[in-house]
Amino acid sequence: MSDLPKRARVVIVGGGVVGCSVAYHLAKLGWQDVVLLERKQLTSGTTWHAAGLIGQLRASANMTKLARYSAELYRGLEEETGVATGLRQGGxxxxxxxxxxxxxxxxxxxxxxxxxxxxxxxxxxxxxxxxxxxxxxxxxxxxxxxxxxQADPANIALALAKGARQNGALVKERVKVTGIARDGRRVTGVDWATDNGGETGHIACDMIVNCAGMWGHEVGRMAGVNVPLHxxxxxxxxxxxxxxxxxxxxxxxxxxxxxxxxxxxxxxxxxxxxxxxxxxxxxxxxxxxxxxxxxxxxxxxxxxxxxxxxxxxxxxxxxxxxxxxxESFTPDDAYHLGLAPEMDNVWVAAGFNSIGIQSAGGAGHALSQWMDSGRKPFDLGDVDIARMQPFQGNRHYLFERSKETLGLLYADHFPYLQKRTARGVRRSPFHHHLLERGAVMGEIAGWERANWFATDGQEREYRYGWGRQNWFENAAAEHRAIRTGVGMYDMSSFGKIRVEGPDAEAFLNHVGGGDYSVPNGKIVYTQFLNDQGGIEADVTVTRLSETAYLVVTPAATRLADQTWMERHKGAFNVVITDVTAGEGVLAVMGPDARDVLQSVSPNDFSNERNPFGTAQEIELGMGLARVHRVSYVGELGWEIYVSADMAGHAFETLYEAGQDHGLKLCGMHMMDSCRIEKGFRHFGHDITCEDHVLEAGLGFAVKTGKLDFIGRDAVLRKKQAGLAKRLVQFRLTDPEPLVYHNEPVLRDGEIVGYLSSGAYGHHLGGAIGMGYVPCEGESAEQVLASSYEIDVAGTRVKAEASLKPMYDPKSERVKV
Missing domain, CATH: 3.30.9.10 (D-Amino Acid Oxidase, subunit A, domain 2)
Structure with a gap:
């Protein structure tokens, strides 16, 4: 085709409503050399037969923001382009x-x-x-x-395509992308052929956007990226x-x-x-x-x-x-948006799970802003494609999971609901040990994790509801064991990333807000910040040697956190390696944790030898391990890292010795309730890329005395300007209601925000939530002087508020 250019700034693959939206928004931003290629005719994949429902409310504030933007955009498209969108807001x-x-x-x-x-x-x-x-x-x-x-799906796409053309984009039908050229972590161009096969060619480009809908998986493979959908x-x-x-x-x-x-x-x-x-x-x-x-x-x-x-x-x-x-569906019923982790110039907007029409306007707007500025316009963690794990591109897995995900759109969205299909893919070395002792498994990022432990004779499955589910008392007993005795739980699923090389210390001091110029064995709790001071990762970093560190991340963000480091490696001489599967991790926590460890190891676990925030190599039973003295539950304890070959022996040794100390096996529900009592933040809920580290109450982890690190200037500016909001911990004074997240927070009778996370505090005797409260120009005392309520399903419940952890505010228990 003589009118196809030899070079473009960006090639968009796919001419459904999403591809047309991306082209429209990039062109509106003034991008030149925007080319959209559609294999057949615009809308001919799935857009043309969509029902065209335009919903406003989504599962999070930012997804709602995008859906509302779509409706506003479609309302004005007809006047702008002359193409009727058929938008009718009839409720x-x-x-x-x-x-x-x-x-x-x-x-x-x-x-x-x-x-x-x-x-x-x-x-x-x-x-x-x-x-x-x-x-x-x-x-x-x-x-x-x-x-x-509701609206006319095809006409929305055609209106967006016309708007893109009006602003200089080239939209070509009946041109199929047949190949994608790559050089390292970058694509360099696309091969194309006309629909009838009569012409072929190549377009060199700076980047591509995969908007190929149900072909997105296939196009992703050509580009060297994983786009899980079916x-x-x-x-x-x-x-x-x-x-x-x-x-x-x-x-x-x-x-x-x-x-x-x-x-x-x-x-x-x-x-x-x-x-x-x-x-x-x-x-x-x-x-x-x-x-x-x-x-x-x-x-x-x-x-x-x-x-x-x-x-x-x-x-x-x-x-x-x-x-x-x-229609195409993803493994978690959320669409894919953003920069693919495997490549540095491949963007994705695909897999819209039957909500493509209501999402396309906002998704195209957000992605174009991200592409233009190089940073997310706000937290897009719900849909960021970096959340997808490599194995989730497996075709058999996608086939099995897709049987369930379509129906989940209208299923009851109970808290803690577990997927039923495509389970058992990733198992820790302790998996069978836990099952033998009553574990009821949940799943995250493919990992099977013990969420709670059934008692003898109790059914080992969830009974869902909005009130106290059938495991509530089990988790309460596990919680009490951690607070008053000793408990053990499996943390193997948490990501483990080794950063090694002669520049490891300098690299981490650049990419992270903490100070990593520490002795061997020192553990640093820290955040990776963006240039706005927002939190891109919440991790612990352990110095293993002069040239090696271990970065421990949440299970679901391991790939995203590793990708963040890779993209900021620059000229630093380091190697970054995922070693998650190489070690099993058992957490032994509670006031009696030291006694349990001392009974299975000749090493010294005293404060003098192994104070809080340090690691040491130990003998464990007849094997070897490494212990990290840290805690996500707010008690004395150690995380025990043991190579996969000795993991079974380590479990049996600790479990058998623990029986003399009343050791109880615990699950993830316990960990969540203990961490929220202690006010520990949960990444993706309480802290995200748009939450400033100081407003999140994590300024203690940022060392601005370092000369340079990503986000330093933004931290200093915020210190100068003052906080616009604060993360507050709440406890409902009525012990009966339960909170999960997104419940409105009322300050002196007015809605000022919503809970970012929630769980039941079994020790504190009520539901606990965390949420941001606007406070521009106010002191901490003024924030706490107000009266607070939480709206639980339409009922306002009084709540106590605190800026310090309600449980052990001075963190004395972890340091005994």
Missing amino acids: SISVALTPERREELNRQAAMARAFGVPVEELSPEEIKQRYEHINLDGVTGGVWLPTDG ACEHFYIVTEGIDGLGQLPVLRVPDECAYYKEDAGKILLGAFEPKAKPWGMNGIPDSFEFDQLPEDFDHFEPILEAAVNRMPMLAEAGIHTFFNGP
Whole structure:
């Protein structure tokens, strides 16, 4: 094609609504030489058959911000481009058929208030007033979101494409990317061929954006990056025209896996069934363009039967269209956005899990800002592709997981809900030891982890709910063991990254806020900051030798944290290696922890030899180990690192010796409740890339006396300007309600924020939460002088507030 350039600043692969949004936003920023290549015709993959629902409320504040931006963008696109988007903000109603769903909707309504989204709880009678056609059998209540709506998916994409062209972008149809050239960690260009194969060529480029939708996995492989997603069949029916059917809000009945959309006098009934049908296991046909998949009425029939009961007029309406088309789904039901960790100039916006239309505007806006400035515009951790683990690109894994993820969109979103499919991939060396002793496993980043331990005769599975789940008392007993005796739990899943080389000390002093010029064996709790003072990683760094350090990270962020270091390595002579699987880690914590360790090792665990914040090599039983005296639960204790070959022996030695001291095996739920009592931050919730390290209360970990490190200037500026917000710990004074996260925080009767994390404090005797409170121009005393409440599912509960940890504020217990 003679009009295709030889060179571009960026090549966008894929012309669905997301690719068109990225092109539009980059062009609006003034980028020149933006090229979008679409293999067939714009929207011909999955965009054209989307239902076009525009929801405002998402699971976090920033995802809600992106969804709201989409609606605002689409509202003005028609005037800008002349292409009608069909946006109609007629509102939406979600109804509950069970008490559990009613509680979920009430909690969502409270969250909406915290995020500034208009919302109203509805009784069954009020639902009927707004949606006269519904059968109220079994309906317990619902919520009304007046700013939700619907739009024309294909026209939104075409409007974005036209807007991109108007601002100088080149959008080409029927040009397929057939290969991607690479040099080290960078792509250098793309090979292309016309749809009919008549012409081929190459475009050299500075970067690419993978917006290939359900082809995203394949395009990712060509670019050397991992984009875990899998196509599934997605069903809906459209009725014949119904006489007198006026405009209606979108209706969702998640307990029946159904949504209803009125469109031009017809009803579209869509389904998110509990067990989905994966599609395209052997690849998507090259000829795919506006294709439909074969009907499967048997699969859809249970949804339709419930729908006819819920919407009786469907029984009289003829079916005009039975539609089955593919959509792509990711392993955790969150889309992929951002800079791929394997390469330094490959961006991804793909895998939108059936919410691509409502997400595309905001996703394109956020990604373009990130690409333009080199930093995230705000925390995008929910969707940052760096959260995906390498193994999650495995096709068999994706096939098994995708059976579940489609249905999870409308499943009950219970706290602590565990995925059922594609489990058991990553196991610690202690896995079978824990199972033999009653462990009930959860999963994070593929790791099987003991979340709690069942007692003899107790069922070893979760019974979910919004109140005290069946493991509540088990976790309470584990919590008490840690606080009053001794407990042991498996921390092997935490990331372990070795930084080694002659410049290791200088490199870490550049990339981290702490001081790493410390003796061998010293442990430094620290953060990696961005140039705004936001927290990119929350880690401990142990000096192993003159030239080697061990960086320990949360399990889910190991890849992201390692990638952050790799991208800031520059000319430093260091090697950065993931060694997570090489060592098992057991934490022995509690007032009696020293006695247990002393009984299995001849080494000295006294404060004189092994004070808090230091590590030492020890003999353990008949083997060897390394112990780190640190704690994430706020008690005396050690993390015991042992090579995988001796892990089983270490466990058996510690467990057997611990029986004389009342040692109790503990799980991750215990760790979470203990850490929140102690006010320890949880990365991804309490601290993120947009939370300034000083406002997070972590200034003690930043050593500005160092000449230079990333974020130093931002820390100094904040010290000069003062804090705009503070991270506050709350305890509900009523011991019964439970908090999880996103519950609104009210200060003197007004919503000022929301909880970033929450758990039950078994020692403190109430639910504990953490959340940021605006405080510009205020002292700490003024912040604490106010009256605070937490909105729990619509009920305001009084809360005590503290800027110091409510448990052991002077950290005396970890240093005894």
